[in-house]
Amino acid sequence: MSQTSDIIIIGGGIAGIGAGARIAADAKVTVLESEEAIGYHATGRSAAIYIRNYGNDTLRALNAASEPVFREPEGISEESVLSPRGLLYVATEEHIGALDKILQGATGMESLSPDEAITRVPILKRESVAAAAIEEGAQDIDVDRLLQGFAKMLRHRGGSIVNKAPVSAISRAKGTWTLETPQGSFSAPVIVNAAGAWADEIARLAGVQPLGLTPMRRSAVILPAPDGHDVTGWPLFGCAGEGWYAKPDAGKLMVSPADEDPSEPFDAWPDDMVLAEGLHRFEQAVTVPVTRIERSWAGLRSFFPDRTPAVGFAPDAEGFFWLAGQGGYGVQTSPALSALAADLCAGRTSALPQTVVQALAPNRLIKS
Incomplete structure (x- = not known):
């Protein structure tokens, strides 16, 4: 029955x-x-x-x-499920158009100079930042x-x-x-x-x-914090062209190749080549090499056309x-x-x- x-x-x-x-x-x-x-x-x-x-x-x-529910989640939590983080987009000359598109119609975003962006995330290479923008209101959930x-x-x-x-x-x-x-x-x-x-x-x-529906794999790794840097207060930062992004995570850095590889629905795992290519793009944008991966994983993000x-x-x-x-x-x-x-x-x-x-x-x- x-x-x-x-x-x-x-x-x-x-x-x-x-x-x-x-x-x-x-x-x-x-x-x-x-x-x-x-x-x-x-x-x-x-x-x-x-x-x-x-x-x-x-x-x-x-x-x-x-957003109002996150800030005052009545019946869900006794306090907000948000905490300050911020989101920094950086663009090479190639990706300035992509950054402009992000800024179109945006609420609460402001442009930054390359030097201001590097002040927020000191490991960014000066030559990799032609333009930048920040959304201060971005929050960890x-x-x-x-x-x-x-x-x-x-x-x-x-x-x-x-x-x-x-x-x-x-x-x-x-x-x-x-x-x-x-x-x-x-x-x-x-x-x-x-x-x-x-x-x-x-x-x-x-x-x-x-x-x-098309499931698409998204991969990520955990890297040790760069030597000499406390990443705790850094924003999430990433390429405006969606080639990579990085986010402080419990004193370390989570880095993703921002991959979107079509997949069958399954318990996803990362592809080593995809990770290597994405981490190379990340390394091209920062002053520190990737020397050790502590953990890697993948998930599926599913989209309609x-x-x-x-x-x-x-x-x-x-x-x-x-x-x-x-x-x-x-x-x-x-x-x-x-x-x-x-x-x-x-x-x-x-x-x-x-x-x-x-x-x-x-x-x-x-x-x-």
Whole structure:
């Protein structure tokens, strides 16, 4: 006999857990997570920073809507999940156009001279900085506190999380979806597809048209702090042309090649050649060599063709709700998207501008 709920959410990353926490105020919610713990894939491998001016116009609107929740996360945490960091973009002559594009329509960003940029990050090579800009308001996000806070809210509202429950089959009869997992069968009239890199696979299992999701691998390493430097107060800094970025991390430096290699959905690991090429680009921009890698990892950031998430009911399947394609923006848009998912599932009008809600609608991606 199936365990029954009002809404089943597939995926225990920040999207699924956040949506579950909000939806549970109105409905009985069950979250199915394929791994042993929530947040195992993209959420647990995030660079974990709030950047107001990151992404296209729709994503920037979601970033802005999420910030108040990060600062005053009522019901999630007793204090802000943000802490000061800042974001410094540097550009060679080749990438000045890319920097100009970032600055277009940006809020709270200012240009810096090359010398001012080097004052912020002393290891930058003077000849590698033709122009620079800083977003002082960029903040580190305590992702684990945010995720666990959402999970606590979900459970407090009567929802449940079932781990080690990968979905192997989905069927629908008489207005009810039934999902088969190693933990048993689960039934509900509505399912929320928050399966990250596996979202199109879940759609296929349900007989729903996939939306063209492409998982892309993003790699990172931890390097020792450069000799003689305390990196604690440095901003996240990176190439405006997206060839690399670096972020202080517990007294060390996390460096990423900013790779976006299309991939099948899987438990990602880094490619040594990709890391080597990315670290070479980083070395060309700084005065210190890379002598030792302490740790490396990779995750999948999943995008639709227009690099905008899909949030809303599928036009071709009753009771099938998309919450996918967050790309590299999933953590920092989670407050806004979880509230939107709850509103749409409950039939309420969202507080977000309707232009934003329409830009997220899954029907824009359905092929005729």
